[in-house]
Amino acid sequence: MPPTDTPNGVLDASARRRLAREISRLATASAHSVLRAPPTSAVPPARRIGFTGPPGVGKSTLVGKLVERRAAAGTSVGVLAIDPASPYSKGAILGDRIRMDQASADPRVFMRSVSSRDSQDGMCNNVADILCAMEVHGFDEIVMETVGVGQAEHAVKALVDTVVLLMQPETGDAIQALKAGILEVADIIVVSKSDLHGAPKMREVLASTVRFGAQRAVNWTVPVIGVSVETGKGLDELEAALTAHAGWVASHRTPAETARRRATYRVQDLVLRRLEDQLATLSPDDYDLPLPELYQRVLTGLAQI
Ligand SMILES: Nc1nc2c(ncn2[C@@H]2O[C@H](COP(=O)(O)OP(=O)(O)O)[C@@H](O)[C@H]2O)c(=O)[nH]1
Ligand SMILES: [Mg+2]
Incomplete structure (x- = not known):
């Protein structure tokens, strides 16, 4: 829910509670319910940094x-x-809260952890919408921490x-990362x-x-x-690199490009989740159908919003 005062990212106790509740709701909400009332982003948007x-x-x-x-x-x-979703995820959430506690005592800081539940890509539901719901509160920066598992x-x-x-x-992480191409997403x-x-x-x-890999971004060498x-x-050094990259973003990406990239992710995420739901409704007999017919059935089901 948007705050009533000019949002500056400093939330009082009740705004914190409301935002926390909204995040929990979105993290488990269906694609369907989010489509009915998608949160919109603030202008100007927060600077967003992801740690993975x-x-x-x-x-x-x-x-x-x-x-x-x-x-x-x-x-x-x-x-x-x-x-990450795991039987120990309750412990993990608590662990994050405790380790981040020192920072979260500051009124300029709002922190929330959510479970990635059963999602394949290590994300929670509606992460794009959660970020927008946070953004309307006027934070200067939004930081997202995610476990690196492929799609995430x-x-x-x-x-x-x-x-x-x-x-x-x-650790063997570096080697694994090279294999999986994970390094490619890093700025x-x-x-x-x-x-x-x-x-x-x-x-x-x-x-x-x-140094020897293909340079992916013009004028930016990954430090x-x-x-x-x-x-x-x-x-x-890390803070200096974050500042330098913010400068790079400002001069190399237009707000329209950024908005398009986010919208693409959002619609893809919603459609994929709908598709999963749709596939789950198929009966074993449906799989006896010829492939073109099965395909058509799934498409028809998808279109029935
Ligand atoms: N030696 C050392 N240990 C660290 C450092 N940073 C984190 N750790 C430890 O690494 C473990 C995992 O840290 P955590 O932040 O929970 O990792 P996450 O799962 O990536 O969020 C904890 O036991 C930390 O105390 C560091 O700079 N040096
Ligand atoms: Mg963590």
Whole structure:
């Protein structure tokens, strides 16, 4: 629900409660119900930053630290953390809340974590709408944390302005990431836990991969930054890279392009979810139909909104 005062990202207790409830509602709402009343985005929109990477790589810890620093500098920040679906997800949510607690005591910071439930792409339902619902509150920045599981990266890429990918030293993650093409979505790469042994080596591997890989964006070379939240190493460098990338976005992407990219993701997400629902209504007998007929049946069902 939009706030009544001029929104500046500083929410009182009741606005916080309302936004938290709205996020929970959207995270589990059907495609159908969202279509009836889609939240609209604010003008001017918030700067959106996504943090992604494997579970345990240090995303929540880094986001907590960064948000604390930015809030101290006067920036209002809304954080959405999307947890992986797992039997332990309750623990994971609690873990995120506790680690981000220090930052969330600041009135300029709003944080919420939601479960990714059973979604294939590691996202919750209606993530595009949740971001819009947050945006109307006037945050300067919106930060989204997602677990890197294949498709999620592409959702993040479509929905935020800057993607920060985290990798930690001494794991097979880098190799896996190279295979899966995950590095391709990153605007900034962070080697997390750089107080640990093996961080310089990991940085070197990633930096040379970036250097010798195909350059994806004109005038932007993906920086690889060693960061440790334990020691504070690399945090200034990361903030400088975020500022530099904001400048790049401002001069290389038009608001219309950004809006189109987000709208494309949104409609694709809604249609895919409708399709899943539609497929679930088929009976075993339907699969005996010739393929063209089965195809037609599914299409007809999809059209019946
Ligand atoms: N040594 C070290 N450990 C860290 C650092 N950042 C995070 N961790 C630890 O890594 C673990 C996972 O962190 P978390 O932020 O929950 O990772 P997430 O699953 O990616 O959100 C926690 O036990 C953190 O304390 C760091 O800079 N150095
Ligand atoms: Mg986390």
